[in-house]
Amino acid sequence: MKIEAKNLVRTFQRYAALNGVSVTAEDGELLALLGPSGSGKTTLLRLIAGLDYPDSGSILFDDQDATRLRIQKRRVGFVFQHYALFRHMTVFQNIAFGLDVMPRRVRPPKTRIREKIGELLRLVQLPGYENRFPHQLSGGQRQRVALARALAINPRILLLDEPFGALDAKVRKDLRSWVKQLQQELKITTLFVTHDQEEALEIADRVVVMNLARIGQIGTPMEVYEDPATPFVWEFLRGGPLTEESRK
Amino acid sequence: MLVFGARGWLGPVLETYNIKIIFAVPGIVLATIFVTFPFVARELIPLMQAQGTEEEEAALSLGANGWQIFWRVTLPNVRWGLLYGIILCNARAMGEFGAVSVVSGHIRGLTNTIPLHVEILYNEYDFVAAFAMASLLALLALATLVIKSLVELRMRLVEHRSTQGSAAV
Numbered sequence: 001m002k003i004e005a006k007n008l009v010r011t012f013q014r015y016a017a018l019n020g021v022s023v024t025a026e027d028g029e030l031l032a033l034l035g036p037s038g039s040g041k042t043t044l045l046r047l048i049a050g051l052d053y054p055d056s057g058s059i060l061f062d063d064q065d066a067t068r069l070r071i072q073k074r075r076v077g078f079v080f081q082h083y084a085l086f087r088h089m090t091v092f093q094n095i096a097f098g099l100d101v102m103p104r105r106v107r108p109p110k111t112r113i114r115e116k117i118g119e120l121l122r123l124v125q126l127p128g129y130e131n132r133f134p135h136q137l138s139g140g141q142r143q144r145v146a147l148a149r150a151l152a153i154n155p156r157i158l159l160l161d162e163p164f165g166a167l168d169a170k171v172r173k174d175l176r177s178w179v180k181q182l183q184q185e186l187k188i189t190t191l192f193v194t195h196d197q198e199e200a201l202e203i204a205d206r207v208v209v210m211n212l213a214r215i216g217q218i219g220t221p222m223e224v225y226e227d228p229a230t231p232f233v234w235e236f237l238r239g240g241p242l243t244e245e246s247r248k
Numbered sequence: 249m250l251v252f253g254a255r256g257w258l259g260p261v262l263e264t265y266n267i268k269i270i271f272a273v274p275g276i277v278l279a280t281i282f283v284t285f286p287f288v289a290r291e292l293i294p295l296m297q298a299q300g301t302e303e304e305e306a307a308l309s310l311g312a313n314g315w316q317i318f319w320r321v322t323l324p325n326v327r328w329g330l331l332y333g334i335i336l337c338n339a340r341a342m343g344e345f346g347a348v349s350v351v352s353g354h355i356r357g358l359t360n361t362i363p364l365h366v367e368i369l370y371n372e373y374d375f376v377a378a379f380a381m382a383s384l385l386a387l388l389a390l391a392t393l394v395i396k397s398l399v400e401l402r403m404r405l406v407e408h409r410s411t412q413g414s415a416a417v
Contacts, residue, residue, distance in 0.1 A: 008290075049309060050309075051305055051308070051309070071308050071309055072308065072311045072312070072313065076307070076309060078306065078309040079307075080302050080305070080306060082302060083301035084303050084305065084306040085303075085306075086303055086306070086307075086321060087303075087325065088321075088324045088325060097307065097310055097312070098310035098311055098312075099321070101307075101310065101311055101312040101313070101316045101320070102311065149262055149306075149310070150309075150310075153311060166341075
């Protein structure tokens with residue numbers, strides 16, 4: 001599904017978290033929202049998810065206005081930074097939650113739910129983990145359960161908030177190429193928030209570089225790296241200040 | 249008394265409908281709730297603050313409505329804290345004297361609580377019965393203490409589990 005954000009403004013008390021931000025994510029695209037903390041990238045993700053609403057501006061899903069649509073109606077898969085797994089539920093119950101809370105007339109039958117969870121667990125490479133509790137899993141495994149839980153409701157878009165932030169370096173590398181692969185297989189429009197340049201440049205189709213509640217540049221990893229639009233983008237992507245010498 | 253008493257704000261209304269609050273069981277319950285609920289709240293508020301709202305937001309994004317979130321996510325997460333609060337509340341309610349004494353009316357077998365009964369017996373110079381009653385209350389207090397410790401232990405286990413969990417990340 002295509003997502004369009006137009007001129008979004010969101011202010012918290014007196015501090016502007018988003019100051020006129022417009023982004024379009026094409027159908028099936030993997031888009032990275034990259035920026036330092038406080039740049040507004042998580043706020044943008046939460047607005048698109050429906051966890052928060054903009055003060056002005058609009059959000060379109062496939063050219064239909066979704067700005068005021070309640071989160072329950074948006075069918076978005078959201079993976080939280082710390083996964084937010086239900087700690088008192090097993091892996092099975094966690095993944096089944098989105099299906100269990102459906103109104104009776106649209107809810108799939110129990111046997112179908114069971115099948116579906118089996119499929120999802122195979123998809124995230126955790127078959128046989130149905131009866132574990134979140135605290136019995138490693139960080140990477142929890143991350144994958146959270147992904148399976150988000151995918152269980154057949155979301156129209158997938159939103160990931162710092163999906164690899166809480167993992168150690170080795171697991172992070174493996175997991176991000178795996179997520180990329182999965183996203184291409186499912187062909188689902190995906191936005192993910194990160195402050196790690198390498199991560200964004202490596203797996204995203206296009207990168208949205210954000211700074212101080214605004215967008216610095218949008219482009220393919222190649223474009224933003226080779227041809228940065230502002231000194232900030234240059235500095236942030238290369239991790240050093242822009243000097244006369246480094247211009248060459 | 250000011251609100252529900254015979255001459256209180258709601259007194260005449262209650263009388264026409266023949267509803268008894270003061271000097272009846274509802275009065276005792278009301279008075280007890282008033283002095284004990286802060287125990288539950290004080291137990292739950294910090295716990296819920298510590299847990300944050302991420303799980304509720306996750307439930308929202310999965311399509312759950314407010315009611316489902318409360319029953320399936322929020323309540324199970326605070327169940328031990330809630331039980332602990334209820335036990336403290338219960339302990340306080342058993343021994344409550346002042347507020348209940350004002351509204352109960354001391355009708356034996358109808359609107360009397362143990363501490364009030366001790367007072368009545370004592371005032372009747374029935375010391376044996378009064379002390380027996382007091383001992384009963386003390387025993388109940390001990391039983392509550394045991395249950396409280398069990399729940400505390402259980403809570404610490406749950407807490408340990410979740411911190412261990414996040415350490416593994």
